[in-house]
Amino acid sequence: STVGLVNGVFAASYTVRSGENKTSHKCLGLSELPTWEPVSEEQLPPPSTVPLDLVDKLERLALVDFRTKQGLSCLEKAIRFADQLHVVDTSGVEPMDSVLEDRALYLRSDVVTEGNCADKLLELSKTTVEEYFVAPPGNIPLPKREERTAMLKDSEF
Amino acid sequence: MLIHLHFIPQASLALREGKVSPVDLCRKCLNRIKKTQHLNAYISVTEEQALIQAQEAETRLLKGSPKGLLDGIPFAVKDNFSTQNIKTTCASRMLKDYTPPFNATVVQKLLDQGAVLLGKTNMDEFAMGSGSTDGAFGPVRNPWSYAAPYRENTGLDPNSDWVVTGGSSGGSAAAVASLTSYLALGSDTGGSTRNPGALCGVVALKPTYGLLSRHGLIPLVNSLDVPGIITRSVGDAALVLDVLQGVDVKDSTTILPQSSSAHIPEDVDVSALCVGIPKEYHAPGLSMETVEQWSRVADMFERAGARVELVSLPHTQYSIVCYHVLCCTEVASNMVRFDGLEYGHRSEMDSSTETMYAISRHEGFNDVVRGRILSGNYFLLKQSYEHYFLKAQKVRRLITEDFKHVFNSGVDVLLTPTTLSDATRYSDFTKEDNRTRSSQEDVFTQPVNLAGLSAISIPTALSRRGLPIGLQLIAPALQDKRLLSVAQWIEQRVAFPSISDFEEPIEGSERCLKIREHTVQSYKTYYSGCP
Amino acid sequence: MCGTRPPTALTPRSYLTAPRCCLCLCALQITIRGRKWHKMIVGIIDQCCSVCLCCSSPHKLVGVVGLEIHAQIRSNTKLFSASPVHFSSPPNSLVSFFDASLPGTLPVLNKRCVEAAVMTGLALHCTINRKSLFDRKHYFYADLPAGYQITQQRRPIAVDGVLHYNLMGGQKKNQVVRKSVHIKQIQLEQDSGKSLHDDLRSQTLIDLNRAEGQLRVDANVSVHRPGEPFGVRTEVKNINSARYLARAIDYEIQRQIQVLERGGTVQNETRAYDSKWDQSCYFAGSRFMPEPNLPPLMVYDDQASLPPGLDLCQAVVVQEIRDTLPELPSVTRDRLVHTYNILPEHSFILVNEDGLVEYFEAVMGQTKMNARKVIGWVTNELLGQLKQRDQSLSQSPISSSVLAELLELQENGHISSSVAKQVFQEMWGSPGKRARAIIEEKDMGLVNDTEKLHRICQKIVDSHPEEVNAIRNGNKKVLNKLMGLVQKETKGRADPVLVRDILKDKTS
Incomplete structure (x- = not known):
């Protein structure tokens, strides 16, 4: 069949091709070995643990919850992964904010070209009152962690 | 499918010559989207608006006054680009009903050229991920899972053993690879455009940081994000880059391009070129097949007279760690605004502002997003700021210096793999958590973002499993035009097949003949590059 | 929290403590x-x-x-x-x-x-x-x-x-x-x-x-x-x-x-x-x-330090901004004290009210009156009226030239200082009316008619023999009381200098 022929052509050509590849480029060598190894545990400083009060603090700062023990272990793994940075010698190196550090910031002239779109903006919000966005009462601190966990169980998802 | 109209200049010519109408072309793409729904590449399909835009293009073409080469050409956009009055969800429950009142600058530019928006493509939630598997609307399937090579070489059933597209711009890559769209916009923070580009066998360009405006792109990491361009040929990518590049007063990080990139030379003389092979990119986990492709293309260069050299980027292995810290910290900051107050999901539980915020965010964000926010907040704590955040910023400088050093020593472009291997089966991919996967998959791509350089992934061959393998070229900042020229040189010589070559013929024998003719032609081109 | 800034970043340069201050x-x-x-x-x-x-x-x-x-x-x-x-x-x-x-x-x-x-x-x-x-x-x-x-x-x-x-x-x-x-x-x-x-x-x-x-x-x-x-x-x-x-x-x-x-x-x-x-x-x-x-x-120090090819609308040049700075308050204060020989506390008052420095200087330019007296007018009368009505200087119905005119009338001996103050209040209530008009209307001009003054002084002297004796015995201060009585008779319109001379004469 035509299709078989198409496949046949390609399959055949590929086999021929890969045969040729056995003589790899001299830069890469024949070896399959990678040129570096992942950082081993011994090279790293002792792992940091995240105590419960820090968990609570992070949840308050981020206004995001860990949800389960798995969430906490994910954080600890993420920190462990980041610990590899300490193997690198950065003495005398300046931190880099962005690749645009040598550029000058664009200055806009003081002319009105935006605004006056209250209706478009208010449309986007679930809760508005006349022309205001609405927030619940503020400055009431988050409840304690146990209460929060209970609240989350009751929530939509 | 209109095989002979795979590429933008051909399609554009056909439109201008009246051989096909924009409305027809649009309908064909929309039908194909319906046919490939199992791929889940699109979150929203804007059928009505697309047809209206196509109609307008038609009117212009009939008058003989098209806006440009892109007039009437259908395109798709990743769902983290703001599109006016069209839902922009970032594949998150948090924004599932968010409808921006404005277009992202790059979207606007395409619309201004008369291009026709088909819809918003699927992705990992808030662009966090490298598989396009962690979005609120389900994973994206790699179209090559359903093509003959994969099925026949592995004997697997794509419906249960489909492979991932890569991510996070998987929907965009799948849309272009499955021929539903001529071009698609993705975003590239650590490889999110190049990764799926390689796994889906399409061209994926990450331009120099600052060349394309980010106004309207919902950010992941502001200092690394770049809108990415996905097309089926390097020539198409150059065309789109030319339309999109340029200073935008609404984005203070945009810079002036050096030149127009619309026309890259048909045949580049590589004898004056120096190609660098960074030895550290032979990383743990790199598949043998990818090494073979890497050698193959390096060989091609050398045979054509280019200088091919082994170079070193010593801090490569730490780049992914640096990226991880900087990514989490910026995410922690960028995600703070999602509180349900002015837009987005808002919880019913609102005893206090803070409670409302916390629960809305719990309900709206998936585990991956929440995890990165918490990690980022940890790294920004006073006790960790210097130890992690500043340290990562210092390592970033070292990585940037590595590239500078190599490019200053006479190397014009670097040739590297894009991914470790061809696409993984979804069932295997999900065995590891998102962060672990990302740290593996992004290893070759994120250093480019840290240094703000320009890079492109081009497909070179199918693997033994019948899945695409891509290679990456990296050039210094603002050398996008040269990058594209060199990429095109490779493209002309590797003769990567089109997915349509493996499709069941749908209409009559004339079509089959066309397939065969095209295939034979490709076959000939393919071999022309060999000794 | 700021990770890059140590918690005790405040460096006191000026340490203020009052005796019981914490x-x-x-x-x-x-x-x-x-x-x-x-x-x-x-x-x-x-x-x-x-x-x-x-x-x-x-x-x-x-x-x-x-x-x-x-x-x-x-x-x-x-x-x-x-x-x-x-x-x-x-x-x-x-x-x-x-x-x-x-x-x-x-x-x-x-x-x-x-x-x-x-x-x-x-x-x-x-x-x-x-x-x-x-x-x-x-x-x-x-x-x-x-x-x-x-x-x-x-x-x-x-x-x-x-x-x-x-x-x-x-x-x-x-x-x-x-x-x-x-x-x-x-x-x-x-x-x-x-x-x-x-x-x-x-x-x-x-x-x-x-x-x-x-x-x-x-x-x-x-x-x-x-x-x-x-x-x-x-x-x-x-x-x-x-x-x-x-x-x-x-x-x-x-x-x-x-x-x-x-x-x-x-x-x-x-x-x-x-x-x-x-x-x-x-x-x-x-x-x-x-x-x-x-x-x-x-930002750039001066024109010379601008990088070549920079679009001038993108340049903020410090020297150019320095050139457009208005006189700084401390400089103004020093200048006022130096030029007009007023007290430092007065200079603060002038500088702290919008437009008052200009007002004061305008008045000074149109009258011979001593600066400290003018200060008195400006701070007590003018500011007093404004504060009462919670108004700013721009709302004052009396312009600097109008005030200067009034002060000149006083300086020239046309009216006494107490009359001047009354006229000022009248002018405030009737904006647009000039001082001369009010003085004439209400017949507030200083009485210089020596004969009339002699008569009045004589009357007072005659009706206050005890006081006259006290003066003759050396208590000069009592003269002021007699002067006050004369002013009362004349409704404050007597030229004080003249009155003093006549009384001295009559009580010697």
């Missing part, structure tokens, strides 16, 4: 968003220092206070978006997509604000940083939609300045005490929206047009024992008036002292001052991060 005003950090800051800052410091002077503490722990003053810049558009700045507009009508923090929107810096910041830096004798950077300061508050504020913590546009001001000090609080305070830095910063608390429906209404109020203050407070290093500081935000400022600082110092005395430690945190509840409560620790969407802000 507050030391160390440093000012001025965040520029705006307007007529100078007068108001002085007002705030004054308040703060008067608190200083009245509170006493038996504890050895003393408070250390730094003030962060937020002043709004007078510009057409906002700092980072091109939406307008007016006050009292319909809610959310002046808000752009960026102001509402729609995702994907980016900040674009307003050149006018940079110029204003440089001008302020120059006025406060700061060093202008050629290159300055922007940061994000994170905290949750309903009227801060992005969850962070763009500011300039690490490397602001201006640093290390000084503000000279005065206190009324001394025993009777009538002596001018010159003070100066170190200005740590001046930074450009985003403003927040407005929240209106609706307690009835238990909700808060958010209006993202910018917050009104020309000046707002945050206080950084810590306690320590003198001689020991500074303690951990907390920031108290959201203080809306100078009145609450003293109370908030007071509360926070007491709170910290109590925490320490209980054996606890003070947390480095940001507290919101809720004037309603009169207590501060912890609401979030703020974290800093560089702002990735804004490359460094560059």
